[in-house]
Amino acid sequence: MKVRYFDNAATTKVDERVFEAMKPFLTSEFGNPSSIYSIGRETKKKVEDARETVAKCINAQPKEIYFTSCGSESDNTAVKGIAYANRQKGNHIITSKIEHPAILNTCKQLEKEGFEVSYINVDKNGIIDLNELERNIKDTTILITVMFANNEIGTIEPIKEIGQIAKKHNIIFHTDAVQAVGSIKIDVEDLGIDALSMSAHKFHGPKGVGALYVKSNVKFNKIIDGGHQERNKRAGTENVAGIVGLAKALEIANNDIEKNAKYLKELRDYYIKSIEEKIKFVKLNGDREKRLPSNANFSFRFIEGESLLLNLDLKGICASSGSACTSGTLDPSHVLLAIGLKHEIAHGSLRVSFGIDNTKEDVDYLIDSLVEIINRLREMSPLYEDFVEGRYELDEM
Amino acid sequence: MQYTRKVIDHYTNPRNVGKIADANGVGEVGNPVCGDIMKIYLKIEDNIIKDVKFKTFGCGAAIATSSVSTEMIKGKTVEEALKLTNKQVVDELDGLPPVKIHCSLLAEEAIKEAIVDYYVRSGKTEEEARKMCGLKPKGCEHCHHEQDETEE
Numbered sequence: 001m002k003v004r005y006f007d008n009a010a011t012t013k014v015d016e017r018v019f020e021a022m023k024p025f026l027t028s029e030f031g032n033p034s035s036i037y038s039i040g041r042e043t044k045k046k047v048e049d050a051r052e053t054v055a056k057c058i059n060a061q062p063k064e065i066y067f068t069s070c071g072s073e074s075d076n077t078a079v080k081g082i083a084y085a086n087r088q089k090g091n092h093i094i095t096s097k098i099e100h101p102a103i104l105n106t107c108k109q110l111e112k113e114g115f116e117v118s119y120i121n122v123d124k125n126g127i128i129d130l131n132e133l134e135r136n137i138k139d140t141t142i143l144i145t146v147m148f149a150n151n152e153i154g155t156i157e158p159i160k161e162i163g164q165i166a167k168k169h170n171i172i173f174h175t176d177a178v179q180a181v182g183s184i185k186i187d188v189e190d191l192g193i194d195a196l197s198m199s200a201h202k203f204h205g206p207k208g209v210g211a212l213y214v215k216s217n218v219k220f221n222k223i224i225d226g227g228h229q230e231r232n233k234r235a236g237t238e239n240v241a242g243i244v245g246l247a248k249a250l251e252i253a254n255n256d257i258e259k260n261a262k263y264l265k266e267l268r269d270y271y272i273k274s275i276e277e278k279i280k281f282v283k284l285n286g287d288r289e290k291r292l293p294s295n296a297n298f299s300f301r302f303i304e305g306e307s308l309l310l311n312l313d314l315k316g317i318c319a320s321s322g323s324a325c326t327s328g329t330l331d332p333s334h335v336l337l338a339i340g341l342k343h344e345i346a347h348g349s350l351r352v353s354f355g356i357d358n359t360k361e362d363v364d365y366l367i368d369s370l371v372e373i374i375n376r377l378r379e380m381s382p383l384y385e386d387f388v389e390g391r392y393e394l395d396e397m
Numbered sequence: 398m399q400y401t402r403k404v405i406d407h408y409t410n411p412r413n414v415g416k417i418a419d420a421n422g423v424g425e426v427g428n429p430v431c432g433d434i435m436k437i438y439l440k441i442e443d444n445i446i447k448d449v450k451f452k453t454f455g456c457g458a459a460i461a462t463s464s465v466s467t468e469m470i471k472g473k474t475v476e477e478a479l480k481l482t483n484k485q486v487v488d489e490l491d492g493l494p495p496v497k498i499h500c501s502l503l504a505e506e507a508i509k510e511a512i513v514d515y516y517v518r519s520g521k522t523e524e525e526a527r528k529m530c531g532l533k534p535k536g537c538e539h540c541h542h543e544q545d546e547t548e549e
Contacts, residue, residue, distance in 0.1 A: 307457050
């Protein structure tokens with residue numbers, strides 16, 4: 001069966017050009033960048049070229065880019081590294097309620113270590129409350145960390161406004177931009193970003209490599225101790241192939257950013273419109289306008305997300321859900337609860353994230369499959385039966 | 398998450414889906430907040446389960462356990478159906494992932510609740526009927542939110 005992939009927010013396929021660029025560093029060009037001889041110097045040069053490419057793509061300086069092993073490591077290094085290095089100034093951190101676990105769990109760990117964290121609310125579309133954010137600033141606030149765009153509902157946060165608030169109060173501003181890099185043009189200078197996390201496999205690069213931008217005047221402690229790699233900020237022999245792949249993938253994504261965004265928005269808006277026309281009792285989660293070009297997240301009333309995903313899988317469709325049964329925990333997604341969804345509505349959510357390899361025909365297949373599966377699951381649902389027979393009130397969603 | 402072939406077969410082609418218009422025993426357990434509800438309809442004649450149908454809101458394992466347990470009690474006596482345990486349901490499916498075991502409990506309890514309803518309709522008091530089925534006073538025993546002490 002043909003596999004149709006609509007889970008590009010989970011990971012993406014490595015671009016052929018990226019793979020070609022990486023290959024030599026997995027075979028013939030294997031030198032350790034820290035070595036003094038020629039094949040070491042050559043790989044060192046490639047790592048530095050990659051650093052320059054990444055810096056250019058976000059309007060930073062090459063010395064402000066640090067390569068890591070993934071988005072989570074970038075987030076950990078930024079939040080813990082900045083918190084530890086600035087502890088004499090204060091112990092207070094501000095974040096949002098809809099961050100990725102790489103931020104939320106890092107903050108929870110810091111709370112155990114004596115830091116204080118404020119988790120700011122978002123509105124029903126997932127946009128952070130800027131007034132609440134500013135009200136929570138105190139003398140001891142050292143860091144604001146708010147994601148650029150949400151991985152589940154695709155909402156794009158008011159990054160520039162947060163940057164301005166941070167600057168006004170002289171607080172460091174980090175953003176987890178893992179979902180945004182490669183799909184939204186980012187200029188760290190213009191947006192007032194002091195630190196930013198990214199991950200290669202979200203923009204058609206390889207897994208196992210990420211990058212962290214930290215503005216040159218921002219102090220942060222190293223989290224991985226060892227050798228002096230990455231200007232003594234991140235120990236460990238450089239993942240040369242991965243780093244080259246990340247830079248190549250980002251360069252390609254940045255060059256095509258407007259073209260790709262236009263194409264993905266067309267697919268996304270066609271999908272959203274079709275679902276709203278063809279299936280009753282649905283709710284689009286996230287902001288209609290301030291939304292990642294690739295993301296569409298719907299809640300389908302009266303059904304549960306895991307059974308929906310399993311049925312889609314039988315048709316060769318890959319997507320994702322915020323239901324408890326797919327999250328590995330007992331609760332539905334914290335993001336869906338934070339935007340005010342009731343548990344039973346959150347359980348029936350489906351995230352699709354389009355990619356440049358998807359065609360309109362793929363989207364039609366997805367829509368037709370959903371219509372059929374949702375009808376079938378509703379026929380099987382006691383909640384739907386109660387609703388049809390008037391025993392269950394359809395409240396506000 | 399790995400499901401067995403039998404689980405996949407049952408959520409792909411669930412048996413006995415639907416409702417019975419003239420059912421004389423109906424049981425519903427679970428709650429939408431937890432993400433699973435199971436409703437069982439029984440048609441009992443001369444103490445034999447002549448027909449059984451179900452409706453389930455829940456994950457693949459919830460659908461599969463509902464489906465297989467309806468097959469397991471169809472044609473059996475009421476007493477035999479009451480002896481169905483969640484372990485038998487799990488075994489019949491060749492196993493369930495540990496986090497999904499509660500789904501099999503749901504199936505066992507939904508059947509018992511339907512039989513309680515049948516006994517009540519036959520003139521027993523609710524208390525007597527629940528006792529006969531080995532059930533505690535009505536509650537949401539399998540609900541995750543009561544089990545999880547770390548819940549906020």
